[in-house]
Amino acid sequence: MNIAVIGMGAVGMFVAHHLARIGLDVTGYVRREEQRIELEKNGIQLDGERIHIPVYSYTDLSAQHDYHIIATKKTANETLYPYFKKLNASSYLVFIQNGITNAQELRNLQAKVFIGVFDHGITRYGNDKIQQKGAGRLSLGSLGDEQEASVNKFVTQIDDPKFPVFFEKNIQSRQAEKMVINCVINPLTALFECFNGEILKNPYLKQLAKKLNEEACQALNIPTEEMWQRTLAICEKTARNKSSMLADIQSGKRTEIDYLNGYLVNHFPGNVPTHETITLLVKAKEIIHKD
Structure with missing residues (x-):
């Protein structure tokens, strides 16, 4: 093969x-x-x-x-x-x-x-x-x-x-579940330039993360609380990891924001306002770091 x-x-x-x-x-x-x-x-x-x-x-x-x-x-x-x-x-x-x-x-x-x-x-x-x-x-x-x-x-x-x-x-369900996790961890760590574990330590980041999780789960028809606990577990398990989106920002590369949070914004207009704001913030940061 x-x-x-x-x-x-x-x-x-x-x-x-x-x-x-x-x-x-x-x-x-x-x-x-x-x-x-x-x-x-x-x-x-x-x-x-x-x-x-x-x-x-x-x-x-x-x-x-x-x-x-x-x-x-x-x-x-x-x-x-x-x-x-x-x-x-x-x-x-x-x-x-x-x-x-x-x-x-x-x-x-x-x-x-x-x-x-x-x-x-x-x-x-x-x-x-x-x-x-x-x-x-x-x-x-x-x-x-x-x-x-x-x-x-x-x-x-x-x-x-x-x-x-x-x-x-049901691979599409698995994709959707992973997407929720990525839509929470990746943009927040990219915007605040922190390791994944900081989401657990910082109460304001954690509040943002919970809101992103809630909107994404409702849009994709995924149980919200179950997904939130999985996301928290991933943050803990990868506490000292740098997300791929943070690595892209720091190296001046284009991120995958359009395929993560931006996907939700495009497919569920008006239903994911926090994701819409996060998408704009990441795209603005892309330009700043690229320059």
Whole structure:
């Protein structure tokens, strides 16, 4: 089985490292030439263990892979979709991204599509080093019943005790639940430039977080209190972690705010006022840090 992992951020490097470790044929693809050179030279280092895989630029994406795992931020999809549209019906695209994936977004793709929800806590250091801060799981599913057998087969092929992978029949519910957590933790830590645990310590941040959780759960029809307790648990478990949105702000990159809180604003207008304000604040901060 030949697998492409597109995007060598924390998630992409973690997935590529584990798939290569269990003996699969893995190729990495990156946006930046600087990272490509370092990964080719040094390999991917996870908790001190290095594994080398071939690494190429996005511009060299090949259709010869059996599976394409997309581990980029959603902001990269605008660049990558023209390539995805060229893949035929025998190809598989596995999206492991934040936010919610819907059928409308995938309407022009011939390739079969799997959806993944990644729950491990991973931190990236530089271009080639990652550290696992919290153990989780990768859940995979599809948007339609017709792909369930194919998803199950893929899960069986890549599941490993050190990298547990599960089939999830209702993957969209899992995506929605993770989205609520991201819509609470990511923007608040980005705006106030703090670790995740600060949401638990600061009573005003915690109040904001609870309001964001309440609005998101009502919009997505998710039990509010149950989700709030899960979000608090994640804040505690990842107390010393820096969110991906904070990392983007600090490095002057575009954030995923449009695909998280902004998604709720666009799909549930008038029902998520706190998310609307938070979205505007993050976008304003993007401009300040970019300048």
